[in-house]
Amino acid sequence: MSDIHANSVAFVRKTEIPxxxxxxxxxxxxxxxxxxxxxxxxxxxxxxxxxxxxWLILSGALPWIANGIWTTxxxxxxxxxxxGVAGACFSVxxxxxxxxxxxxxxxxxxxxxxxxALVLLFVAAAPVLFFDLPRKLLVFTAVxxxxxxxxxxxxxxxxxxxxxxxxxxxxxxYQRLVTGSFAYGFFGGIIAAFxxxxxxxxxxxxxxxxxxxxxxxxxxxxxxxxxxxxxGVTCVTLSVPIGIALALGRQSSMPLIKMICVVFIxxxxxxxxxxxxxxxxxxxxxxxxxxSTLDLFLRVVIMITMFSSAYIxxxxxxxxxxxxxxxxxxxxxxxxxxxxxxxxxxxxxxLKISIPGIVNIAVGLFKDTTxxxxxxMFDIVGMIxxxxxxxxxxxxxxxxxxxxxxVLFFIVCYGISQYSQWLERRLATDxx
Amino acid sequence: MTTLTDPPQGSFRLSMLxxxxxxxxxxxxxxxxxxxxxxxxxxxxxxxxxxxxxGLNIAYDFLxxxxxxxxNQTLVEYNSRSTHARAALVGILNTxxxxxxxxxxxxxxxxxxxxxxxxxxxxVAKLMSFYVEIFRNIPVLIWxxxxxxxxTAVMPAPRAFRGDEPEASMLLGLVAFTNxxxxxxxxxxxxxxxxxxxxxxxxxVGVIGYRRYATNLLYSxxxxxxxxxxxxxxxxxPTILMFYIMGRPIGLDIPELGGFNFRGGIQVGAPLIALxxxxxxxxxxxxAENVRAGIQAVSKxxxxxxxxxxxxxxxxxxxxxLPQALRVIIPPLISQYLNxxxxxxxxxxxxxxxxxxxxxxxxxxxxxxxxxxxxxxMLFYLTISLLISAxxxxxxxxxxxxxx
Numbered sequence: 001m002s003d004i005h006a007n008s009v010a011f012v013r014k015t016e017i018p019x020x021x022x023x024x025x026x027x028x029x030x031x032x033x034x035x036x037x038x039x040x041x042x043x044x045x046x047x048x049x050x051x052x053x054x055w056l057i058l059s060g061a062l063p064w065i066a067n068g069i070w071t072t073x074x075x076x077x078x079x080x081x082x083x084g085v086a087g088a089c090f091s092v093x094x095x096x097x098x099x100x101x102x103x104x105x106x107x108x109x110x111x112x113x114x115x116x117a118l119v120l121l122f123v124a125a126a127p128v129l130f131f132d133l134p135r136k137l138l139v140f141t142a143v144x145x146x147x148x149x150x151x152x153x154x155x156x157x158x159x160x161x162x163x164x165x166x167x168x169x170x171x172x173x174y175q176r177l178v179t180g181s182f183a184y185g186f187f188g189g190i191i192a193a194f195x196x197x198x199x200x201x202x203x204x205x206x207x208x209x210x211x212x213x214x215x216x217x218x219x220x221x222x223x224x225x226x227x228x229x230x231x232g233v234t235c236v237t238l239s240v241p242i243g244i245a246l247a248l249g250r251q252s253s254m255p256l257i258k259m260i261c262v263v264f265i266x267x268x269x270x271x272x273x274x275x276x277x278x279x280x281x282x283x284x285x286x287x288x289x290x291x292s293t294l295d296l297f298l299r300v301v302i303m304i305t306m307f308s309s310a311y312i313x314x315x316x317x318x319x320x321x322x323x324x325x326x327x328x329x330x331x332x333x334x335x336x337x338x339x340x341x342x343x344x345x346x347x348x349x350x351l352k353i354s355i356p357g358i359v360n361i362a363v364g365l366f367k368d369t370t371x372x373x374x375x376x377m378f379d380i381v382g383m384i385x386x387x388x389x390x391x392x393x394x395x396x397x398x399x400x401x402x403x404x405x406x407v408l409f410f411i412v413c414y415g416i417s418q419y420s421q422w423l424e425r426r427l428a429t430d431x432x
Numbered sequence: 433m434t435t436l437t438d439p440p441q442g443s444f445r446l447s448m449l450x451x452x453x454x455x456x457x458x459x460x461x462x463x464x465x466x467x468x469x470x471x472x473x474x475x476x477x478x479x480x481x482x483x484x485x486x487g488l489n490i491a492y493d494f495l496x497x498x499x500x501x502x503x504n505q506t507l508v509e510y511n512s513r514s515t516h517a518r519a520a521l522v523g524i525l526n527t528x529x530x531x532x533x534x535x536x537x538x539x540x541x542x543x544x545x546x547x548x549x550x551x552x553x554x555x556v557a558k559l560m561s562f563y564v565e566i567f568r569n570i571p572v573l574i575w576x577x578x579x580x581x582x583x584t585a586v587m588p589a590p591r592a593f594r595g596d597e598p599e600a601s602m603l604l605g606l607v608a609f610t611n612x613x614x615x616x617x618x619x620x621x622x623x624x625x626x627x628x629x630x631x632x633x634x635x636x637v638g639v640i641g642y643r644r645y646a647t648n649l650l651y652s653x654x655x656x657x658x659x660x661x662x663x664x665x666x667x668x669x670p671t672i673l674m675f676y677i678m679g680r681p682i683g684l685d686i687p688e689l690g691g692f693n694f695r696g697g698i699q700v701g702a703p704l705i706a707l708x709x710x711x712x713x714x715x716x717x718x719x720a721e722n723v724r725a726g727i728q729a730v731s732k733x734x735x736x737x738x739x740x741x742x743x744x745x746x747x748x749x750x751x752x753x754l755p756q757a758l759r760v761i762i763p764p765l766i767s768q769y770l771n772x773x774x775x776x777x778x779x780x781x782x783x784x785x786x787x788x789x790x791x792x793x794x795x796x797x798x799x800x801x802x803x804x805x806x807x808x809x810m811l812f813y814l815t816i817s818l819l820i821s822a823x824x825x826x827x828x829x830x831x832x833x834x835x836x
Binding site for chain 1: 457468475478482573577775781796803809810814
């Protein structure tokens, strides 16, 4: 071709032009700005509006936080120290942090006990949350509830040891009998545990708590963020197994069992948590023998556990329904009986599917533990609205306290949801 | 190839109740029934023993006695001599009012935030995900208290509006934000206003009829009529004309400062505002996630196929993407509405007189009828949620993918 044109065209380039750099506006930060912030006129308007909103928030919040006073002992002193400048009185936090975190009745010399229990909680939760850790750590997880109980409530060490002994006896009997049939093992284990607990109840001397290593603290002295954490952790832990049982019951082919589970789940899901808390505070006592004194904490734990187990049951039912029918048939054709099929084939897959849903429920439940302030328990919201805002020193400090509570909840809830997303990616074994 | 699956038909032995799959389920159900009956009997026995010890009985005649307390925000006529049943009715209506208002507003917030979170604009998308994360991860009770505090502690007192150089002024001269609530203008219905309202209703029917006509014309002849502007015109022009023809019968009663407080207009109390706003902004964050998931669930091929058929972007959205996205969005949306209704029971924390605060709060404390009140309360919420679930099932069946 070039030969033909060699004579007819004045100039033919023989060498390749070196590549020119892209135009300034189509590269680097300018390109990014043009594409992401100012693509169209409407988009530019949106960007300016968003910048304005951000400026409004930051210009209000940043000076307020930066001018914060941390060292005064009452609101009046703080106002004097601020001298008319807009600023926060964070001194309410430095002065009352213990009440916000532990409630106003928990003895201050024992603050190390719930703190230690919290630290141990992380150790106990680690092998459950991260599978790469050595499996032996699960032993500590199994013992943790009894240690935590003893640390927080104190009293005689015999109580948690006895409870632990009951659980161990149950587990041993279960392992003995499960080779015959799951039902034998399961019920045998429960009966063994109950026998140990009842017999042990007679053994513990009456005044054991008075001379205990850790002084006993009654449940009504618990409060603050510690109460929210305790309710959240206890109720979620208890409600997962109950939720699994309810979900399986709802799928059962036995009409009576199915009916009981459906009625329970739909009833609980149909009423607000606050009415269940009313039941705990004013009604539940009527349903127990007159001489029994079930304390409010335990009643609230019962009701919240019922509440969350109904929701978790629905999430797990979704997971069970999402499994292909072939999985059930394959388990049957291998000759596994119902408990074996469930434990070995169905539940591991169904639970994996349900993890994001269960975590959502757990986060929602943890947030809902603030509702106990309505029935007169002093959790962190109850502490803020009750003793702290009512005190003469700090009457009128709203934002610092509510902001502190919000930050605590945000850290925990956001952390849990980030963990759940990590776990989802980790467990995604298909579609790589 | 038939194989014998049934075990040999021997005589019935007692051990077959546990070991034979044909009878085992009967055994289990019998045990469950027995446990159920025993536990119910145990609880009922305790209940009656406790009630007898306290000298109480289960009776609902307290509902007919005078309540003896005042409620500041009521939709129906009520005074302190009305009965407890009337107070409960006021509470029910207040619950429904705040639930309805919050559902509408939460949908607006949620759809806006969900769509903007998918925006090409980086800053706006980040801002919206910030909104969603902040509001989802902090308890709704704290949000209610925060907004209630804004309404009562930050808003100016009515006397701040007084004087020649007032510290606070009314928005557009119409709406006053005070620490006793928000005062908005109330409509005054003069003679002839009924005609204007009737015209407006007829216009709405007219718009629906016009759009239906346009669709029919499009399907039968392929001729495309404009719908946007004509609809707006049909909706507003006749009503505005009629408004002036009748001599402007509908006026506004603008709130005015008189004495220590505002007079005239409608007072929307701080508890209602706090509950309404907090519920809608909190649930809006959840709805935003549902909307985002719904739009992302429509596969990109659908949009591309619609564009390849020559549809304009607006029509792609309206005819192809939205119908498919709505199928994913609506069920969780309805369960969010259910959550709003249930969360509205938190009204008791800010003193809004909903059913939980009247029947489950003051009535319960005054009469001491804990069991009856809590049972009625549960019955109310249960009815509402069963109704909403029924609506959801009907909708799900209507939009279900029609498969062979």
